[in-house]
Amino acid sequence: MKRRALLLGALLMPTAAHARTTKKKPSKQTPAKAAATPKPFGPQPLKDGKTQLVAFNASAFPYRSAVPGSNKPFLDVKNGRQLGHTSLGGTVYWEQPTYNDRRSLLYLPAGFDPQRPVLIVLYFHGQGATLERDVMVRQAVPRQIAESGQNIALVAPQLAVDAADSSAGNFWKPGHFAAYVDEAAERLMRLYGDRGAGRQLNLAPVVLVAYSGGYLSAAYALDRGGANHRVKGAILLDALYGDEDKYAAWMAARRRQAFLLSAYTESTKDENAALQGMLDKKRVPYVKALPATLNPGTVAFVPCGGLDMHGDFVTRAWRPDPLKAALAMIPGYAVVRDKKSA
Known part of the structure; x- marks a missing residue:
């Protein structure tokens, strides 16, 4: 608060003679000046979490180009002015x-x-989902990130809205993932509220997390997204429904710099076995158990149970809140809390 100076006036001022023989007593009406507290330098840890739903220029949709591998336009149905996708x-x-x-x-x-090492988690939701109802509430992705104890910024694009469709939209395009990550860093800096956070966010490594139908966007982001130098790892939550070759090629190229964790049910058992075969051919080692940490070079496959687990896999897999547990396994990003706030 701004302090107002209290003007005492000439009647309260001591005479020169009185001032020489008596100590001046501070007026009870004059507020004592508090000791100046130096302001912390640079961006500071957030006292409270911040959430925002914001329109991106480099969004997944609308998408008006062709489906990869065909000459078929994505919007292949017309009804008057309406365009649709089959x-x-x-x-x-x-x-x-x-x-x-x-x-x-x-x-x-x-x-x-933002003054400590930062990790950006880019979450690709599955089919039949919305950001508000599913990612935020049902899958509790923000809560799991908050409870992971890691210095993480979350970004989750809206894919097909509440539809049984895994289409990747603009993530099919070469270089689009890189553009999305760049815009995400800028948007996160604005959300934080201090441009001083920009450097760390612009350089922060990215971990892709895909659930179910989010596998397709993640696969194309790794295959042609143009930002593999930023990708520290990929976490697949019962999400390997195809494109195993893209994940295998990425892991072979980045085996010393990135990690891959694939936890799955019977729903994607065959695809996980196929990916393991591809990694064998490329001489990429892997384990079939949950590792202690997700260090660069770690590749792990974790079977978790039957088909009945798939719908709630983001909150119940090898343990409750598996995303929280997996993110906590990434070394080097722990939130450091001071003793006063601990």
């Missing part, structure tokens, strides 16, 4: 409202400190 299951989803949500979820937990 999913692999044969259902037609209209561009409005399924493929035109530009928003991404941004989240910074309490204690987030």
Whole structure:
């Protein structure tokens, strides 16, 4: 608060003679000056978490190009002014409202400190999901990040809205993932509220987390996204429904710099076995158990149970809150709390 000076006036001023023989007593009406407290230098840890849903320029959708590997346009159905996409299951989803949500979820937990090593987690949700209902509430992704004890910034793009469709949209395009990551760093800096956070966020490594149908966006981000130098690892939560060759090629190229953790149910058992075979051919070592830490070069496959587990896999896999546990296994990003706040 700004302090107002109290003007005492000439009647309260001592005479020169009186001032020489008596000590001046401070007026009870004059507030004592508090000792000046130096302001901390640079960006500081957040006292409270921050969440935002914000439209991105480099969003996954709208997407008006072709489906990769074919000459077929993504929007292959027309009904008057409406354009729609025929999913692999044969259902037609209209561009409005399924493929035109530009928003991404941004989240910074309490204690987030841009002056310490920062990790960006980029979360690709599965089919039939929305950011508000599923990523934030049902899957509790922000909460799990907050409880991981790691200095993490979350970014989650809205893919197909509440639809049984895994389409990657603009993430199919070469270089789009890199553009998305760059914009995410800028948006996170604005959410934090201090441009001093920009350097750490612009250089922060990225961990991809894909659940279920999010595998396709993650696969193309690794295959042609243009930012593999930023990708520290990938966590697949019952998410290997195809494109095993892309994950195998990425891991072979980045075996000394990145990690891969694939936890799965019977739903993706065969695809995980296929990926293991590809890694064998490329002489990439892996383990079939949960590792102690997710260091560079770690590749781990963790079987977790039957098909009934798939729907709640983000919150119940090899243990409750598996995302929280997996993120806590990444060394070098622990939040350091001072003794006063501990």
